Amino acid sequence: MIAIIDYDMGNLRSLENALDRLGAVYTVTANPETIRRSDQVILPGVGHAGLAMDNLVERGLPDVIRSLRQPVLGICVGMQVLCRDSEEAPGKPCLGVFDAHVRRFSPAPGCKVPHMGWNDIRNLESKLFKDLPSGSYLYFVHSYYAGLCPDTIATCKYAGAMFSAALRYENFYGTQFHPEKSGSVGEKILQNFLAL
Amino acid sequence: MLAKRIIPCLDVKNGRVVKGINFLDLKDVGDAVDLGRRYALEGADELVYLDISATLEGRKTFAELVSRVAEAVNIPFTVGGGIRSLDDASRLLDAGADKITLNSAAIARPELIGDIAAKYGRQFVVVAIDAKSCPDGRWHATTHGGSRPSDKELFSWAREAEDRGAGEILFTSMDHDGTRSGYPCDVYAALSDSLGIPVIASGGAGSVADIAAVLIEGKADAALAASIFHYGQYTVAEVKRQLAEAGIPVRI
Numbered sequence: 001m002i003a004i005i006d007y008d009m010g011n012l013r014s015l016e017n018a019l020d021r022l023g024a025v026y027t028v029t030a031n032p033e034t035i036r037r038s039d040q041v042i043l044p045g046v047g048h049a050g051l052a053m054d055n056l057v058e059r060g061l062p063d064v065i066r067s068l069r070q071p072v073l074g075i076c077v078g079m080q081v082l083c084r085d086s087e088e089a090p091g092k093p094c095l096g097v098f099d100a101h102v103r104r105f106s107p108a109p110g111c112k113v114p115h116m117g118w119n120d121i122r123n124l125e126s127k128l129f130k131d132l133p134s135g136s137y138l139y140f141v142h143s144y145y146a147g148l149c150p151d152t153i154a155t156c157k158y159a160g161a162m163f164s165a166a167l168r169y170e171n172f173y174g175t176q177f178h179p180e181k182s183g184s185v186g187e188k189i190l191q192n193f194l195a196l
Numbered sequence: 197m198l199a200k201r202i203i204p205c206l207d208v209k210n211g212r213v214v215k216g217i218n219f220l221d222l223k224d225v226g227d228a229v230d231l232g233r234r235y236a237l238e239g240a241d242e243l244v245y246l247d248i249s250a251t252l253e254g255r256k257t258f259a260e261l262v263s264r265v266a267e268a269v270n271i272p273f274t275v276g277g278g279i280r281s282l283d284d285a286s287r288l289l290d291a292g293a294d295k296i297t298l299n300s301a302a303i304a305r306p307e308l309i310g311d312i313a314a315k316y317g318r319q320f321v322v323v324a325i326d327a328k329s330c331p332d333g334r335w336h337a338t339t340h341g342g343s344r345p346s347d348k349e350l351f352s353w354a355r356e357a358e359d360r361g362a363g364e365i366l367f368t369s370m371d372h373d374g375t376r377s378g379y380p381c382d383v384y385a386a387l388s389d390s391l392g393i394p395v396i397a398s399g400g401a402g403s404v405a406d407i408a409a410v411l412i413e414g415k416a417d418a419a420l421a422a423s424i425f426h427y428g429q430y431t432v433a434e435v436k437r438q439l440a441e442a443g444i445p446v447r448i
Contacts, residue, residue, distance in 0.1 A: 013287050112394055114319060116363070118201065119199065189271060
């Protein structure tokens with residue numbers, strides 16, 4: 001059973017539909033016991049990183065998440081709150097699982113912010129990307145990004161920045177892109193995560 | 197490199213996809229879910245579903261169809277047509293839509309853009325502008341499927357929409373829509389340069405060269421097309437292959 005953490009950060013329908021298409025069994029929950037007992041945990045998230053942290057704290061979840069030993073996947077803002085801190089939430093520590101700082105894209109000529117659409121990812125270094133070639137396209141929607149760090153397992157380039165398209169530390173994984181919206185490549189990544 | 201997006205547009209009437217010229221003379225071209233799934237498999241980057249009957253007939257939008265699309269399709273999709281309130285937008289979000297487009301309602305009540313963006317983020321709000329060139333040389337936005345003039349001028353309205361929280365502008369030239377005669381690239385380039393958010397070009401593609409032109413000369417971030425896909429003139433994959441050969445970054 002997969003636990004999708006429900007902390008009021010955006011619509012979960014896309015993720016649920018993607019898991020349904022894979023035939024995966026999941027529950028949507030904020031209950032610490034249910035989360036701890038699940039085989040995999042997904043921390044989704046669309047919106048403001050500061051609000052995301054507040055909502056996790058309000059539900060008593062930061063320590064629950066940090067203590068998980070099963071595979072955990074943070075998606076988009078879910079990945080960002082697993083980082084050390086974010087320019088979107090000044091002065092507010094995030095979960096600190098990944099040793100990355102999250103900063104805002106600076107607008108560059110011809111590069112609009114948010115970074116929205118399909119971009120290619122490279123330097124793939126994880127079983128999460130099993131059977132996927134470097135240069136695969138994934139769907140991104142974000143204005144903030146995690147810089148490169150020792151936890152980086154995939155890179156992407158936009159607006160003059162090379163950033164972490166995905167991160168991993170021990171059993172924790174995070175993707176800046178949305179695998180649930182990234183066609184067959186995204187489905188493969190979700191399958192790979194479930195097979196970890 | 198961020199890819200230019202190719203977006204098939206499905207105009208929906210009573211659950212069926214239809215296509216007409218300049219929004220008239222509608223022909224049935226298929227089931228909305230089947231066609232969307234097929235385009236996604238062919239490599240479409242996003243889909244847009246517009247309930248074209250909604251505004252004209254005052255019908256509410258089509259949440260049930262949206263749910264079925266969300267279940268079947270694994271790429272982002274946008275829905276529009278007849279969205280008049282935050283509640284309408286919420287229902288479509290709950291049904292699984294990734295974005296909504298506002299058109300007539302945004303012109304009637306511009307604050308709606310900000311209300312929806314504040315709740316769901318600007319990436320959720322696409323403002324669609326159907327504009328016609330006028331004898332005074334300016335482009336004027338129309339409402340209700342192109343049938344009514346408005347007091348909004350294209351460029352100032354697009355900027356206002358961005359300032360109010362729009363995440364993208366979908367501009368359709370009513371002079372070109374459905375004619376397969378190409379896009380007005382100079383207008384697109386000026387619009388794209390004047391905005392900090394992506395511009396989606398819509399209406400008028402007759403060939404891959406037209407699409408290439410609006411993505412390069414027209415500086416559009418994405419191209420939306422209907423006729424050339426629905427009638428099997430090109431598959432999405434064929435369009436993208438030809439764009440890639442022309443050196444345009446696309447997701448293959």
